[in-house]
């Protein structure tokens with residue numbers, strides 16, 4: 518089965534398992550694989566928060582309808598990324614361990630924070646995800662133009678992230694979450710996501726170097742080329758990220 522749930526022959530599935538670096542370089546492959554590890558638990562958090570927040574709306578409103586569509590899309594992403602992450606685990610990467618750690622952290626946050634604070638955090642996760650998705654999808658973006666099950670999955674997921682990002686910010690506005698709270702949780706969410714993604718990239722690179730799939734010199738070269746050759750993508754991401762400090766626009 519591919520990540521989107523379509524059946525594929527065993528031979529094709531096996532071939533994709535051992536293909537080297539589906540996203541052109543080691544570091545760009547690790548970057549997206551590292552983000553995937555965050556997704557099943559992260560999307561569960563966002564789903565639960567949006568469902569709870571939407572209960573406060575008039576159920577026949579446009580935003581309540583958008584929230585239901587949002588939840589359906591996130592559930593489909595979650596299923597696809599569970600398969601994706603299982604395949605990473607089958608390739609020997611430490612994925613389950615990280616998934617459990619993230620799940621526990623997010624459950625703790627959910628039990629301790631008020632609904633408004635959870636929504637501020639969920640909207641921040643969605644903003645960072647949409648900014649990265651836009652950088653992935655653009656021409657000469659972060660996502661390889663080579664066809665693979667991974668690029669197909671990411672193109673589909675990123676397009677839906679960009680399109681539905683407004684739902685959480687619309688909920689933030691309709692629940693009257695103040696600017697300081699939105700920004701406080703945005704900074705916290707950005708820090709948490711960056712920490713987790715770097716931790717996963719480090720773990721993936723360490724394993725591949727230890728098993729001889731790639732040398733540390735090649736990983737350093739790929740990281741350097743990400744900084745220099747993808748400078749425009751990184752700059753656009755920085756601009757998109759900082760746009761969250763502006764007052765919210767009506768969608």
Ligand SMILES: [Fe+2]
Nearest residue numbers: 560591594678
């Ligand atoms: Fe998603």
Ligand SMILES: [Fe+2]
Nearest residue numbers: 591643678681
């Ligand atoms: Fe999303």
